[in-house]
Amino acid sequence: MKLPRFGVEEWLNVHEKEALYDIAGVSISALTLEELFRLADQDLSTFFQELSRKKMDYGWIEGSPEFKKEVCGLYKDLRPEQILQTNGATGANMLALYALIEPQDHVISVYPAYQQLYDIPKSLGAQVDLWQVSEEHNWLPDLDDLRRLIRPNTKMICINNAHNPTGAIMDEAYLQELVTIAESCGAYILSDEVYKPFSDRSEVPAIVDLYDKGISVDSLSKVYSLPGIRVGWVASNKEVADILRNYRDYTMICAGVFDDLLAAFALKNRRVIIERNQKIVSENLKILKNWLAQEPRVHAILPDHVSTSLVKLDVPLPIEEFCRQLLADYGVLLVPGSRFDLEGYVRLGYCCDKQVLKTGLAKLSQCLRQFDE
Template identity: 90%
Template sequence: MKLPRFGVEEWLNVHEKDALYDIAGVSISALTLEELFELTHQDLSTFFQELSRKKLDYGWIEGSPEFKREVCGLYKTIQPEQILQTNGATGANMLALYALIEPQDHVISVYPAYQQLYDIPKSLGAEVDLWQIREENNWLPDLDDLRRLIRPNTKMICINNAHNPTGAIMDEAYLQELVAIAESCGAYILSDEVYKSFSNQREAPAIADLYDKGISVDSLSKAYSLPGIRVGWVASNKEVADVLRDYRDYTMICAGVFDDILAAFALKNRRVIMERNQKIVSENLRILNHWLAEEPRAHAILPDHVSTSLIKLDVPLPIEDFCKQLLSDYGVLLVPGNRFDLEGYVRLGYCGDKDILKTGLSKLSQCLRRFN
């Protein structure tokens, strides 16, 4: 099993601690424990008192009943035995691919996207076809392209919905057509669903609710602003869940007592977290839109209230070289698009601290003016 370097993570691991203005991250402004408990009007000291009496054993191996109950509330058809807790969505993707993909399998993956979705199947010996996103299609891949790629023996189709890095959303009508294509050959659909639209008009249903062989992956890291507890999950039909259980013993034992308790608490109070985050996304998206309108060297098809965006920059040098200059001279961190095989673009996360966003965009414009 040989894997290439993980382009985005390698870039962030090397550079994110050097940034004064980090507008590369695509989680919505991370919560502190204090902020979380103020938001939910709960007493933090009481929580810690109860936690101090908990035995720090392995806890609930698949996730506590409370955690599973709250996760089920995110779906229409999923029962607790169909939920497995994982080490973030990264762990959930790894588990599903490791358990279901074998040498010589045929896999189709949206490309570019989160790198796990195509490089892990390749490393397991699968033949992987790349289903290209298209800028002229608002960054969605073309379903007719998928029809040309599909084979009678296609084992799995991997998608990222909403998409990383563009924020493009496959809506219900699109997903229903995708399901029909998958059904034609009995393929699984693995859907990484960590990014959410905070638009009142757009909602992408979970693939596990639309398709019996749909596998939904999610976590608390992006839309719920708690990347630090590293809790995710995979939702699937009962047969797949049983297969994943066997492989899960090889990938992790448990998420940890503290992480599970906090994850269940956050999901129980998800309404107020989502209201808080909807406000952040809406306000910061207005800032980004205004900046784009004023900046002649930047262009974008912006997502519908999704926390990641892909920006085209008009600069006369390779985009990674530009991003290195931007970081060293102005302290601003972006993800260069070549890390997604999208030369000339950058991934910009606009849902962090509002003042950092404003200053980061201002300094980005200063850097761009060098080329006027």
């Protein structure tokens, strides 16, 4: 089993601590514990008193009953035994692919997207076809292309909804058509759903709610602004959950007593977190739109209130070279699109601290001015 370097993570691991203005990350501005408990109108000291009485053992291996109850509330009709807690969505994707994909299986994956979705199946010996996103289709892949790629023995279709890095959304009508195609050969659909739109106009159902062989992956990292606790989950039908349960014993024991307790608390109080984050996304998206309107060397199809965006830069340099220069000279961090096989573009995470965004965009404009001469 050999894996290539994880392009985006490699870039961030090397460079994110150098940045003064990080507009590369695509979580919504991370919460402190103090802010989380203030939003929930709860006493932080009470939480720590409860935590202090808990034994620091392995806790609930698959996630506590409280955690599973709250996760079930995110879906239409799931039972706790259909939920497995994981080490973030990364752990959930790994678990599903490791458990279900075998050598010579046929897998179709949206491309580019989160790199796990195609490189892990390849590493397991599967035949992987890439389902290319297209700017002319607002960064969605064409369903007719999927029909041409599908085979009678296709084992799995991997999607990222909303899409990383573009923020493009597969809406319910699109997903229903996707399900029909998957049903034609009995393929699983693995859907990484960590990015969600914060727009009232965008209803995006989970794939597990639409399709019996749909597998939904999510976490607290993006929408709930708690990447630091590394808690995610995978939701599926009971048969798939039992398969994953067997493989999960080889990949992790538990998320940890503290992480589980805080995850359950956050999900129980998700309404106030969503309200806070909806405001951040809306206000920061306006800042980004205004900047785009005034910056002649930039073009973007902006997402509908999703925390990641893909921006095209008109620069006479390879995009990775430009991003290195931008970081070295101005302290601004972006992810070069070359890390997604999208030369000339950058991933821009606009849901950071508002002042970081404003300053980062202003300095990006300063760097772009050198090419006007």
